[in-house]
Amino acid sequence: MSSETMFSSLTKEQIALEQRFNCIVCLCPRLQMVYGLCQHRVCVSCLYSESGAIRLSMLKCPICQNSNVFPPWKPDILEDTIELQKCLGIRQCSGCTMELWDWEIENHEEYCQKKKQVPKTPSNNKKIKFLTRSESARKSRSSTDKDCDLSPRQTRSRRVVGSRMLARLRSFRK
Structure with a gap:
């Protein structure tokens, strides 16, 4: 048509x-x-x-x-x-x-003369930035590090423990 x-x-x-x-x-x-x-x-x-x-x-x-x-x-x-x-x-x-x-x-x-004007707010004009997985992971790691106030050594040991747990979980899949 x-x-x-x-x-x-x-x-x-x-x-x-x-x-x-x-x-x-x-x-x-x-x-x-x-x-x-x-x-x-x-x-x-x-x-x-x-x-x-x-x-x-x-x-x-x-x-x-x-x-x-x-x-x-x-x-x-x-x-x-x-x-x-x-x-x-x-x-x-x-x-x-x-x-x-x-x-x-x-x-x-x-x-229309009597139309109610809706004020534009800056929040409506903000563009949303989508993060990639690696960016969001980095951002979450840095925010948890800041929130916990861990020393660099404690942060590294935490990462090691996390990677060991991942290795164990992967071994169960096999």
Whole structure:
């Protein structure tokens, strides 16, 4: 599949999701949606006023014009319904809490005025240096020598004992 074909199919899928799951009034993706008896969906902010009462313009469904299909007072939106919207790909901007599709949020957050700036710490910029086995062995030996405060003679005798133990262990393998 060519990248152009994949891009056009992705765009078709995005358009299909937007047409099916956006609010039918404001045409925006929303996490809090209310289903009418007619099965049309409208977001809470378009359907209800600040007091929680249904707006007079919403006494009829905007699509089918049936009367009294939405609850007269703002219902509690179940967490499952919000999770379903999130599964579909609706996300909230971390700064302004605007609700957008996954494919829109990254672009929005670049220019969002209320986006929380994450300070860069020097620890995030440090590069990790991986040691070879011999380097790590030398480093561990030198650190144990420093920690134990052994004399050079004691350190040498410790190494001899260690090498003798290794020789014994190897003899058991044979």
